[in-house]
Amino acid sequence: MRGKFSNAGERILAAIRKFLALIVMVGPTGFWLVLFVFVPLVFVVVISFMQRGDYGVEAGFSLQGYLSVFSALYGKTIGKSLLLALETTALCLLFGYPFAYCMTKAPKKMVSFLVLLIMMPFWVNSVIRIYAWRTLINDNGYLNMLLEALGLNTIHLMRTNGAILLGMVYELLPFAVLPLYNSLEKIDPSLLEAASDLGAKRHRPFLRVVLPLTMPGVFASTIQTFIPCLGLYYICNMMGGGTDLYIGQVIERQFLSEAHNWPFGSALSIILIVLTIVMMKQYTRIGSLEDMA
């Protein structure tokens, strides 16, 4: 009888101990996650169902935020923003992949220097760097001065969608290069020798061995450029014309400037988050399918 009793007691004690250990281990992380991710998200969700007011939001339930999103106007905004993200991602991969590939071929000493080059922009505030770009591509900026000096036609880039694309690619390229470099560097060189030994010529070893093996890196790069691109509103603000808005800018304007429509801004954010999650899910599913093949 006594044995059974103490057994149960021991079991409860063990369970408590286990629970305490769990709290100690994941506690801090969990705490920060709740504080900085979960709570703000709940705020956004709650606000998205409230009424619009003079200072942005007022108590009371309303679906107006969501209904405004589905007006035709914003469908175009979302489409346009996704297109920009797509273009940015494609260009980042296009420039980033060869760059990362060259890095793996460079001598070891050179590599740390190249990584330093990639990381260096992070030491300066992004807004300042984008501002620097403006002075470069202004209609009478350094780029056009150079073109003129060379006797070529000047180009009008500032305050166009092209300038926004340029800013995005510039800002996000490092985030594309690093995962690509990581996955390229992991490839065992003997796999390329094996491919060559088995008769693969010229571009074939790259096509059949390197590219498939770096797909995880390509996926990581895509996610690291596509998602931030939807949110980097200040690049659109600083480089764009300011008339034809992107989704990040629309959301920003609901909170920070003229519009003062918090429920609408929140609803737009939620829809953007859901859309992104759905697309990424779909994307990684294609990815894992390709891995199997």
Add this chain to the structure above:
Amino acid sequence: MDQPIIRLTGVCKSYGDNEVVKDLNLEIMPGEFLTILGPSGCGKTTTLRMIAGFEEVTKGQVFLAGVDVADKKPYERDVNTVFQNYALFPHMNVFKNVAFGLVEQRIPKAEIKERVQAALKLVRLEGMDNRMPSQMSGGQKQRVAIARALVLKPKVLLLDEPLGALDLKLRKQMQHELKHLQQELGITFVYVTHDQEEALTMSDRIAVMNAGVMEQLGAPEQIYNHPATRFVADFIGESNIMEAYVDSITESGIKCVMEFGDFTIRRGDYADEEMLYICVRPENLRFTAEPVAGFNLFGKIKEHIFMGSICKTIVKLPNDQEVFRTAPPSDGLLPMDSVVHLSWRPTECSILRTKEEQIYNVIESSVEMEGFDARQIL
């Protein structure tokens, strides 16, 4: 016989100042099983890589089927490699791995399927088509690597320590299977290993390498029984190596002296006072209670080590050098610390000489003295 399928003439390889393969001359015949044997870092892999075309030769020439392949890329050489680490493509299943080379040759799908199945059958991996390399054991991966190379029907297969990662039992089994495959298909195998037993059991000929130099090339029996250099004697099997000086040359033989004894060897082209290495295999060393004619060598029994089918007896010579004998345990063990006289049959020792750093074996020149008995010398 036809011309050698692989011929290396004066091949050297240096990385910077580091010369890792030195003046290698080697001819390999079609259908031969040639093993390159040597300790870690002696240049075995480098040699294979030069034949396969992954590494350029610094000096010398490589001929494949009589053609100098200096400017031929790996995919232009009619050899295939089984890599030390298998190098299977991790993103492809077994079927796609094995089909890789056939796809590159643009062979019709149906034929690819047929040939891959046949290759998998050959290495006994039927039905494993859809496995990924990460889901396979070391032995299975190794067989995939072999199938992937064999399916292309190369004239030569280069194998770099293909059994290195396997346990003893699986390794023995694979040795047998590989040898069988090689004989069945009539492919030339160039096989790299640092396992001397593997080399002795599988090879037609063995090239023993040490520090970039090929020290001896010959059939397994020849290498084992008549090592050409001190290194070979030490590396292949176990040897008792004793240093002795030529003391006097007489009608009947040559008297050699050590610090503490002497013995007589057959006549040979030795100079007075020349230093010789006498190597005796442990199974050929004999212990007797009474001195044997021609030998004045003795030691004290120090230890018996039981090793299963044989027993190793260690004897300490007066100069503290230890020599040992192996014999079946049933032969009866002499008591510890008893004094024994050492001897061996003259045909069962190898005499190595040092001369301008070159050491060579002279036993072969005196093989006609077979049946010679040490007792007749005195």
